[in-house]
Amino acid sequence: KVLRPTDDVRGVVDEVYRSQQAGEFSAKRFALLFTPGDYSGVTVPVGYYTSVIGVGRTPSEVRIGGVASRNAADGHATSNFWRSVEGLTMTSPDVTWAVSQASPMRRVVIDGSLHLSDHGGWSSGGFIADMVLRGMLDMGTQQQWFFRNSRLHGRMNCPAGWNYVFAGVEGLDAPRCRAGTPKKVLVVPAAPRIAEKPFLAQDVAGNESSWAIYVPPLLFSTDSLPLAGLGFVAKASAELQRRLDLSRDVFVARPGMSADQINDGIRGKAGLLVPPGIYYLDGPIRIASPDFVVLGIGYPTLVPKTTTPALMVDDAAGGVRVAGLLLEAADDRAEQGDVSRERQREQAAPPLLLWGGRRREKAAPAGAGGVASDLFARVGAFSYRGCKRTSAESMVEINSDGVTIDNAWLWHADHDDCGRSSDRCFSGHGLVVNGDNVTSYGLSAEHAVGGDIVQWNGEHGETYFYQCELPYHEAAFGASGYAGYAVSPSVRFHTAKGLGIYIIGEMQVKAAMSASPLLDLENLVTVVIGGHTEQFQHAACVRWHGGGGEHCFAQEHCDPMRCVVAALDTASLQGPPVPPLPLGANAPPSRKQVALPPALGPAPEASGGGAVPKP
Numbered sequence: 001k002v003l004r005p006t007d008d009v010r011g012v013v014d015e016v017y018r019s020q021q022a023g024e025f026s027a028k029r030f031a032l033l034f035t036p037g038d039y040s041g042v043t044v045p046v047g048y049y050t051s052v053i054g055v056g057r058t059p060s061e062v063r064i065g066g067v068a069s070r071n072a073a074d075g076h077a078t079s080n081f082w083r084s085v086e087g088l089t090m091t092s093p094d095v096t097w098a099v100s101q102a103s104p105m106r107r108v109v110i111d112g113s114l115h116l117s118d119h120g121g122w123s124s125g126g127f128i129a130d131m132v133l134r135g136m137l138d139m140g141t142q143q144q145w146f147f148r149n150s151r152l153h154g155r156m157n158c159p160a161g162w163n164y165v166f167a168g169v170e171g172l173d174a175p176r177c178r179a180g181t182p183k184k185v186l187v188v189p190a191a192p193r194i195a196e197k198p199f200l201a202q203d204v205a206g207n208e209s210s211w212a213i214y215v216p217p218l219l220f221s222t223d224s225l226p227l228a229g230l231g232f233v234a235k236a237s238a239e240l241q242r243r244l245d246l247s248r249d250v251f252v253a254r255p256g257m258s259a260d261q262i263n264d265g266i267r268g269k270a271g272l273l274v275p276p277g278i279y280y281l282d283g284p285i286r287i288a289s290p291d292f293v294v295l296g297i298g299y300p301t302l303v304p305k306t307t308t309p310a311l312m313v314d315d316a317a318g319g320v321r322v323a324g325l326l327l328e329a330a331d332d333r334a335e336q337g338d339v340s341r342e343r344q345r346e347q348a349a350p351p352l353l354l355w356g357g358r359r360r361e362k363a364a365p366a367g368a369g370g371v372a373s374d375l376f377a378r379v380g381a382f383s384y385r386g387c388k389r390t391s392a393e394s395m396v397e398i399n400s401d402g403v404t405i406d407n408a409w410l411w412h413a414d415h416d417d418c419g420r421s422s423d424r425c426f427s428g429h430g431l432v433v434n435g436d437n438v439t440s441y442g443l444s445a446e447h448a449v450g451g452d453i454v455q456w457n458g459e460h461g462e463t464y465f466y467q468c469e470l471p472y473h474e475a476a477f478g479a480s481g482y483a484g485y486a487v488s489p490s491v492r493f494h495t496a497k498g499l500g501i502y503i504i505g506e507m508q509v510k511a512a513m514s515a516s517p518l519l520d521l522e523n524l525v526t527v528v529i530g531g532h533t534e535q536f537q538h539a540a541c542v543r544w545h546g547g548g549g550e551h552c553f554a555q556e557h558c559d560p561m562r563c564v565v566a567a568l569d570t571a572s573l574q575g576p577p578v579p580p581l582p583l584g585a586n587a588p589p590s591r592k593q594v595a596l597p598p599a600l601g602p603a604p605e606a607s608g609g610g611a612v613p614k615p
Contacts, residue, residue, distance in 0.1 A: 001016070001030065001031070001032055001033065002033045002035060003032060003033060003034050003035065003039075004035050004037065005035075005037035005038060005039060009039055009042050010042055012032070013032060013042070013044045013045065014045070016030050016032065016047070016050060017044075017045040017046070017047050017050075019047070020047030020048045020049060020050050021045070021047040021048075022047075022048075022072075022073065023047060023048045023049065024048055024079060024081070024417070025382045025383060025384065025416065025417045026048060026049060026384070027278055027384040028049060029049045029276030029277055029278070029298045029299050029300060029301065030049060030050045030051070030276055030298050031050075031051045031053060031275065031276050031297040031298030032044065032050065032051065032052050032053065033053050033055050033200070033297075034052070034053065034054045034055065034062045034064060034088070035055055035056075035062070035202050036054075036055070036056040036061040036062055036202065036204055037062065037063075038063045039062070039063065039064040039065065040063055040064065040065050040091045041065055042064055042065050043064075043065040043066045043067065043068055043092060044064065044065075044066070044067045044068070045067075045068050045069075045070070046067050046068065046069050046083045046085065047083065048081065048082050048083060049082050049083070049276075049298065049299040050083050050084075050298070050299075051083070051084045051085070051086075051276075051297055051298045051299065051324075052067055052084070052085045052086075052088070053084075053085075053086055053087055053199075053200065053297060054086070054087030054088040054089075055087065055199075055200055055201050055202045055211075056087065056201060056202070057201045057203065057214065059087055059088055059089045059107055059108055059109045060089055060109065062087060062088050062089065063088075063089045063090075063091055064088050064089070064090055064091070065090065065091055065092045066090040066091070066092035066094075066095040066112075067085045067088075067090065067095060067097065068095070068096050068097075069083060069096065069097050069098050069099050069103070069118075070096060070098060070118050071098055071118045071119065071121040075121050076121040076122040076123070077098035077099060077100060077117060077118060077121050077122065077123040077124075078100050078122050078123060078124045079100065079415075080098060080099045080100050080103060080123070081099075081100055081101055081102045081103060081409075082102045082103065082299050082326065082376070083099060083102075083103045084103060084104050084105070084106075084299075084374065085097075085105050085106075085108065086104075086105070086106040086107050086108065086197075086199065087106075087107050087108070087199060087201075088107075088108050088109075089108070089109040089110075089111070090108065090109070090110045090111065090112070091111050091112075092111075092112050093111075093112035093113065093135070094112050094113050094115060094135075095110055095112060095113070095114050095115065096115045096118055097114060097115070097116055098115070098116065098117045098118035098121065098123050098140070099116075099123065099125050099126055100123060100124040100125050100126065101124065101125065101126075101409040101411070101444050101446075101467075102326075102374075102376045102409040102411075103125065103126065103127075104127040104128070104129070104374050104407050105127070105128045105129075105131065106128070106129050106130055106131075106196070106197060106374075107129075107130045107131075107196070107199065108130075108131050108132075109131075109132045109134075110131065110132070110133045110134065110135065111134050111135070112134070112135040113133075113135030113136040113137070113138060113154065114133055114135065114136070114137055114138065115138040115140060116137075116138060116139055116140050116142045116145065117138075117139075117140025117141040117142055118140075120140075120141060121141065122141055122143075123140065123141050123142050123143070124142070124143045124144070125142050125143075125144070125145050126142060126144070126145040126146070127145075127146050127148075127407045127442040128145070128146075128147050128148070128150060129147070129148040129149055129150065129196070129406070129407070129442075130148070130149050130150065130196055131147075131150040131151070132150070132151045132153075133150065133151070133152050133153060133154065134153045134154060135153075135154045136154040136155050136156070136157060137152055137154065137155075137156045137157070138156075138157045139156070139157060139158045139159070139160070139161055139164070139177070140157075140159070140160070141159075141160050142160070142161055142164075143160075143161060143162050143163070143500075143527075144161065144162055144163040144164065144465075144467050144500050145161075145164050145165075146164075146165050146167070146407075146441065146442035146464070146465035146498075147164075147165070147166045147167070147169050148167045148168055148169070148191055148194070148406075148441055148442070149167070149168040149169070149191060149194065149196075150168075150169050150170070151169070151170045151171055152169065152170065152171035152172055152173075153171055155173060155176070156172075156173045156176050156177050158176065158177035158178075158179070158184075158185075161177075161181065161184050162181070162184065162500055162525055162527055162562055163184065163186075163465075163467070163498055163499075163500035163523070163525045164177065164184060164185050164186070164498075165185075165186045165188065165464060165465040165497065165498035166185070166186070166187050166188065167188035167190070167191045167441065167464050167465075168188065168189070168190045168191045168221075169187075172187065174187055181562075182557045182564055183523050183525070183557065183564040183566055186497055186498040186522060186523045188464055188497060189221075190221035191221065191441065191464070192220065192221045192439065192462065193218065193219075193220050193221070193404055193439050194218070194219055194371075194404065194406060194441065195216055195217060195218040195219065195321070195371045195373075195404065195406075196216040196373075197216075197321075197323045197324070197373035197374060197406065198213050198214060198215045198216070198271075198293050198295050198321050198323055198373075199213070199214055199295075200212075200213055200246075200273070200295065200297060201213075201214055210245065210246070210247070211245075211246035211247070212243050212244055212245050212246055213243075213244040213246065213249075213250060213271050213273065213293060213295055214242070214243055214244075215241050215242040215243075215244065215293055215321060216241055217241035218241075218319075218369075218371065218404075242270075242291075244270050244271045244293060246273065249269060249270040249271055250269060250270065250271040250272065250273050250293075251265035251266045251269045251271070251272050251273070252272075252273045252275065253265070253272060253273065253274050253275070253279065253300075254275070254277070255275075255277030255278060255279055255300075257279070258281070258282050258283075259281040259282055259283035259284060259285055260282075260283065262281075262285050263283075263285060263286055266285075266287075266289075266292075270289070270291070270292060270293065271292065271293035271294070271295065272285075272292070272293070272294045272295070273295055273296075273297070274294065274295065274296040274297070274300040274302075274324075274325065275296075275297060275298065275300060276297065276298030276299065276300055277300055277301075278300075278301045278303060278384075279300060279301065279302050279303065280303050280305050281302060281303065281304050281305060281306075281308075281310055282305050282306055283304075283306060283308050284304070284308045284309045284310060284311060284312045284354075285302070285310065285311050285312070286312045286314065287311070287312065287313045287314065287317050287320055287322075288314045288316065288317055289317055290316070290317050290318045290319050290320070291318070291319040291320065291321075292317060292320050292321075293320075293321045293323075294311070294320075294321065294322045294323065294325070295321075295323050295324055296323065296324035296325040296326075297324055299324075299326050299376075300324075300325060300326065301325075301326045301327075301328055302325060302326070302327050302328070302352075303328045303330070303385070304329075304330040304349065304352070305330065305331075306330070307330065307333060307349050307350065308349075308350060309350050309351055309352055309353060309354040310327045310328075310352050310353065311325070311327065311352070311353050311354075312353075312354045312355075313353075313354070313355045313356065313370065313400065314356075314357070315356050315357050315399075315400060317370075318369055318370065318400075318402075319369060319370055320370035320371075321370060321371050321372075321373070322353075322370070322371075322372045322373070322375060323371075323372070323373040323374055323375075324373070324374050325374075325375060325376065326376045326377070326378070327352035327353055327375075327376070327377040327378075327395070328352070328377070328378055328379075328380075328390070329349060329352060329377075329378070329379040329380070329390035329391060329392040329395075329425070329427070330349040330390060330391070330392070331385075331388045331389070331390055332344065332347065332348075332349075332388070332389040332390055332391040332425065332426065333347040333348075333349065333391070334346075334347040334389075334391070334426075341426065341449070341450065341476070344391055344426035344450075345393070345426065345428060345450055347391070348391040348392060348393040348426055348428060348450075349390075349391050349392050349393065350392070350393060351392060351393060351394045351395065351396060351397040351432070352377045352392055352395050352396065353372075353375070353377065353395070353396045353397070354397050354399070355370070355372075355396070355397065355398045355399060355400050355403055355435075356398065356399030356400030356401075356403075356434075356435060357399060358399055358434075369400065369401060369402025369403055369404070369437075370400070370402070370403050370404070371403070371404045371405075371406060372396075372403065372404070372405050372406065372408065373406045373407060374406075374407050374408075375396070375405065375407070375408040376408065376409050376410075376411075377392075377395035377396060377408075377409075377410045377411070377430075378395075378410075378411045378412070378413060379391065379392050379395065379411075379412045379413065379422070379425050379426070379427040379448075380411075380412065380413030380416050380422035380425055381413070381416055381418045381421035381422045381424070381425055382413075382416055382417060382418060383416075383417045383418055387416075387418035387419075387421050389421065389424050389425050389426075390425050390426075391425060391426040391427070392426075392427055392428070393428040393429070393450075394427070394428050394429040394430070394431065394432045394448075394455075395410040395427065395429070395430050395431065395445075395448075396408070396410060396430070396431050396432070397431075397432045397433075397434070398431070398432070398433045398434065398435050398438055398458075399434045399435050400435045401435045401436045401437050401438070401458075402435070402436075402437045402438070403435055403438050403439075404438070404439045404440075404441075405438070405439070405440040405441065405443060406441050406442065407441065407442040407443075408431075408440070408442070408443050408444065408445075409444045409445075409446075410430035410431055410444070410445040410446070410448075411430075411444075411445075411446050411447065412425065412427040412430075412446065412447035412448050412449060412471065413425070413447070414446070414447050414469075414471070414472070414473060420473075423473045423474075426449065426450060427447075427448040427449055427450060428448065428450035428451050429448050429450070429451050429452060429453060429454070429455050430445030430446070430448045430453045430454055430468075431443070431445055431453075431454045431455070431456075432454075432455045432456075432457070433454075433455070433456045433457060433458050433461060434457045434458050435458045436458045436459040436460055436461075437458070437459070437460045437461075438456075438458055438460075438461050438462075439461070439462040439463075439464075440461075440462065440463045440464065440466075441464050441465065442464075442465050443463060443465065443466050443467070444466070444467040444468065445466075445468055446467075446468055446469045446470075446471075447469060447470070447471040447472075447473070447474075448471065449471050449474040449476075449477060451482055452482050452483045452484075452485070452486035452514070453468055453470070453482070453483070453484050453485065454466070454468070454484070454485045454486065455486050455488075456485075456486065456487045456488065456491070456494065457488045457490075457491065458491070459491060459492060459493055459494075460493045460494075461487070461491070461493075461494045461495070462494075462495040462496075463485075463495070463496045463497065463499070464497050464498060465497070465498045465499075466485060466496070466498065466499040466500065466501075467500050468484040468485065468499075468500065468501045468502065469502045469503075469504065470484055470501065470502065470503050470504075470507060470509065472503065472504040472505045472507050475507070477507065477509070478507050478508050478509040478510070481510050482509075483509075483510075483511060483512065483513055483514040484499075484501035484512050484513060485499055485501065485512070485513045485514075485515075486513070486514045486515070487513075487514070487515040487516050487519060488516065489515075489516050489517075489542075489543040489544055489545045489546075490516070490545045491515075491516045491518070492516070492518050493518060493520075494515070494516060494518070494519050494520065495519075495520045496513075496515075496519065496520070496521050496522075496524075497521075497522045497523060498522070498523050498525075499512075499513065499521075499523065499524045499525065500525040500526075500527065501513065501524070501525070501526055501527075502526070502527040502528070502529065503526075503527070503528045503529065503531060503535050503536065504528075504529045504530060504531075505529075505530050505531060506530075506531055506535070507531075507535060508535045508537065509535065509536060509537065510537050510538060510541065510552075511536065511537065511538040511539060511540050511541045511552060512524065512526045512536055512538075512539055512540060513539070513540040513541075514540065514541050514542070514543060515540060515541075515542050515543075515568075516542065516543070516545070517542045517543075517544060517551075517570045517573055518570070519542065519568060519570065521540070521565075521567055521568050522566065522567060523564060523565075523566060524539055524540060524564065524565045524568075525562065525563070525564045526539060526555060526562070526563045526564075527561055527562045527563075528561060529561065533555060533558045533560070533561065533562070533563050536555060536563070537552075538552035538553060538554060538555070539553050539554065539555045539556070539563065539565045540552070540553050540565065540568060541553070542568065542570060542573070551570075551573050553565060553568055
């Protein structure tokens with residue numbers, strides 16, 4: 001819905017909210033597009049599958065009273081998913097954004113204070129990037145949160161919390177926020193490699209207007225801009241990389257189109273705009289052109305009807321941007337009656353997003369890589385699809401080098417509107433990374449039942465914030481030795497900062513994390529809700545490549561629910577020598593190079609089992 005200051009804005013937003021306030025598993029999707037102007041008297045209540053988007057070129061062009069996400073009917077916000085706000089200046093003295101996963105806030109200026117929970121209700125977020133906040137930041141009851149490239153001007157209130165990560169944030173009062181909870185706050189001076197999400201804008205010149213998608217550039221921590229995203233808050237176009245004219249350069253999809261129609265439509269174009277709706281696809285949407293942009297608005301949901309991914313990015317398509325999509329698993333190919341997990345694994349559908357091919361025999365092309373922003377995927381049974389059982393061998397698989405993930409929630413549903421039929425669905429992994437030089441910010445993956453929830457096999461991987469809740473509905477997960485986050489023992493270089501892995505109930509697991517002994521770890525948080533911290537037998541286990549044994553690390557700094565390990569002392573461990581890298585392969589990447597290092601040598605060893613939990 002395109003809104004102008006002269007419209008009945010309050011009537012429209014209230015009608016949408018009435019539709020979506022309790023619609024956690026609704027089939028309706030909405031994008032509220034606020035054209036440049038002043039809406040200072042309006043506060044927009046935001047429900048499920050609703051995006052509130054200012055479509056000016058900067059947030060200063062769209063002024064609004066505020067947005068509001070409040071507690072659900074149960075008095076909490078732990079299921080306040082799938083809602084977003086971006087591209088606005090909010091003038092209210094207080095803004096309440098009580099949300100959990102898949103509810104990002106981007107490119108915003110808030111003149112007043114920001115409250116991330118509502119009247120003491122529980123909350124489990126969250127992601128904010130490219131924000132200027134002039135008032136207080138009230139973390140409230142938030143269990144965890146990731147902030148990137150933002151500027152804070154007021155004081156902070158941090159009464160609770162387990163794991164907060166701030167990357168490239170100015171004005172942070174970290175000592176005040178840390179008080180009382182060891183290692184609750186992790187500060188990363190700068191995001192090493194990032195590009196802000198592409199955004200839709202209406203350009204106005206006199207009485208003429210046109211629509212475009214703007215594509216911000218890829219920036220590195222060595223660039224002159226101290227805060228990559230704030231350029232888009234403060235300036236109109238100086239840092240904008242490209243402008244895609246909507247009428248000339250972009251194909252606009254519509255619900256009801258087949259995959260072939262969409263693939264035919266994007267041929268010769270530079271971008272694909274996916275408006276709100278459910279897209280049942282008889283094949284994958286395939287991105288084969290370098291620097292192509294896929295932008296979804298209003299949580300468009302891609303559902304493959306066949307045994308193919310919903311979206312595929314070819315190896316040769318470097319610099320691709322994928323943003324604002326919800327990918328949902330296909331119907332299970334195994335019989336719909338009671339079948340074993342092994343049978344489901346054999347019959348599972350391929351990854352919902354397959355980025356790069358699985359045969360990596362050639363060096364990556366120049367400009368390889370790309371960015372996935374606000375990427376959401378889920379496996380579950382939902383009434384709008386007839387409560388059918390669904391499956392995916394993994395939700396996202398990245399085989400290309402140099403890909404950046406900027407906010408993702410990969411969720412095997414632990415509740416639904418089908419009497420918990422989602423417990424019978426199958427997900428092998430949330431995320432599998434085989435590419436090198438892959439960087440992740442604000443990653444959440446939960447409840448996958450068939451393996452390590454994140455399985456990282458590529459070199460030079462970097463994760464800044466991870467949240468994982470282990471599949472408490474799957475008794476066999478712990479017994480199988482799976483982990484919430486697993487790095488293959490063949491990996492020589494991996495960085496992981498601000499990981500939180502959680503158990504609910506009585507599950508017991510060997511370890512929250514399994515890894516190579518060459519892991520650079522900072523702050524591994526484990527939490528047990530409704531049990532005891534000893535249900536994590538270990539915080540992490542490291543394994544040597546080639547069957548050279550294993551060493552497990554105990555949990556540290558424990559209170560009744562939470563433990564935290566600040567780092568793993570692997571330097572003193574005795575193990576077999578680490579095999580050298582193939583000549584010229586996987587050298588630590590220069591942040592300025594255009595062509596990322598090729599992946600040479602044998603395929604990485606899969607991480608298998610050997611640890612367990614996640615947040």
